[in-house]
Amino acid sequence: MDRYMEIPKLQEYGVVLTKENLEYIGKLKERYELFKPFGELVPLADVVYTGGKYTCRGFIIALCMAGTLICPRKLPSEDKYRFHLPNPYRHRHLEYYESRLRQPGRVGVLSEKKLKAWITYLLAEEQEKKEAAARIIRREEDYRDELKKLGPMVRWENMNKAIIERNNLRFAVYFNPGRISTELTLVKDYGITLPVFLDMTGYRAGTSEKKNETNKKDETDETERI
Known part of the structure; x- marks a missing residue:
């Protein structure tokens, strides 16, 4: 299950939003209106399984551009944005993973070119992580096979x-x-x-x-x- 999911999918997990939740989502959309010219603003719920049920503990906004969801992030002390995927690829073998790709610069003045550069980078990083994990998995499987041969x-x-x-x-x-x-x-x-x-x-x-x-x-x- 993805940690962040779109609002219509919440009912599949028995999560019901309150009036306060909907009002907060509306305010989030307003806060990120500057991204609207570049794609659809998609609210995502942070869903966790606890106490025998699924609950929502917060919300974020993602921009859907070129079929990809990316989430803008900006620290209070910054005036420029970075971006990340809402549900990046994770694997136990990526504990020591370090990307070899060059990350695009933070974005102050928004443009389609800059946003697409981030999408290209994030998708390439996803592929790089999957390949890195696959190499380690194969290496471990080969090592275990050699040990099995020793009986x-x-x-x-x-x-x-x-x-x-x-x-x-x-x-x-x-x-x-x-x-x-x-x-x-x-x-x-x-x-x-x-x-x-x-x-x-x-x-x-x-x-x-x-x-x-x-x-x-x-x-x-x-x-x-x-």
């Missing part, structure tokens, strides 16, 4: 965490929203001490400090040459 070697702690233990190594896979992460650990530490660990990793006392001093000298020489 009983894989132990699932839950639907989103798989563990493989072999030769004293534990390999864990985490399926998180938007990403897949892995972790490799020892099953047993065999009482390995800090000196033994440092020796295994090739650490030598003083090496880190000398390296930092060398880097600082190189930076100084580079600065002098510049």
Whole structure:
């Protein structure tokens, strides 16, 4: 169900508007009259399901232009508008999504060209989000298929965490929203001490400090040459 829906659709969910609601919608339309030359002003209800029923907790105005609904937004401290879709595409795998598209500038003086630029951008962003989510879904499905091929070697702690233990190594896979992460650990530490660990990793006392001093000298020489 869309969060924002057009008024005629409310009756399907048993939502009845009061006289005060209708009066408020009328005032909203008046507030956005400057957009009327560019399309139809469509009031949308913010509907939520709570307490076993659907209720309306507010209203917004959308402009229907070229068959697309876009909602103007302006902060009290601003004199220019930005726009958004009333019901944008959402998916759990979009938690880390960042659009690569260039957002149009905020609109002060309205024009058909500027509004269409926003519509083009918003629809392109919707497509980009759907494609991004689809790529992550395919990647997760492929990863899960590979794990299934290993059969009983894989132990699932839950639907989103798989563990493989072999030769004293534990390999864990985490399926998180938007990403897949892995972790490799020892099953047993065999009482390995800090000196033994440092020796295994090739650490030598003083090496880190000398390296930092060398880097600082190189930076100084580079600065002098510049």
